[in-house]
Amino acid sequence: MKCRFYSILWLGLVWLHTLCQGQDAILRQQMVGSWQIKLGGQLSISPTLGADGSFQTCWRKLDEGAQTNATLYEGYWVVTNKCLISTITNISGVFVGYTNASGSHFTNTVQVGHVAHYQILEATERQLVLLNENGSVHSLQRIRQTKDCPTQNGCE
Numbered sequence: 001m002k003c004r005f006y007s008i009l010w011l012g013l014v015w016l017h018t019l020c021q022g023q024d025a026i027l028r029q030q031m032v033g034s035w036q037i038k039l040g041g042q043l044s045i046s047p048t049l050g051a052d053g054s055f056q057t058c059w060r061k062l063d064e065g066a067q068t069n070a071t072l073y074e075g076y077w078v079v080t081n082k083c084l085i086s087t088i089t090n091i092s093g094v095f096v097g098y099t100n101a102s103g104s105h106f107t108n109t110v111q112v113g114h115v116a117h118y119q120i121l122e123a124t125e126r127q128l129v130l131l132n133e134n135g136s137v138h139s140l141q142r143i144r145q146t147k148d149c150p151t152q153n154g155c156e
Contacts, residue, residue: 035140
């Protein structure tokens, strides 16, 4: 009787694991592409998630003049248990920070090797909603890929 119980429990765990892997694969497919979030009219963050597991995220600070400061973060991403995990492998460009609506100023100071975890709250054809490690919810909209981020050789 004990053996039968453990066999059923094991099969249930295998089924649950398979189900979770299937959900992660569906999420990965839905997330591939270019996304954007704008913060306070001063900052635009545009991640592009590749089907091969690579990503490029452009942080653009829009100055009041014609000048745009941008940083390009590159790395790889995976989805595990409805969690987006990204690792930065390269950083290029210049980013000076911004002041949000409440007057707080910050500069994105992540370094190469930084690993970020985001809980995936929603992933649809048009919207990606993530919960970051600090408890902030970010709603990104799908966009067409743009060419306004810096490259290894400077800005395009």
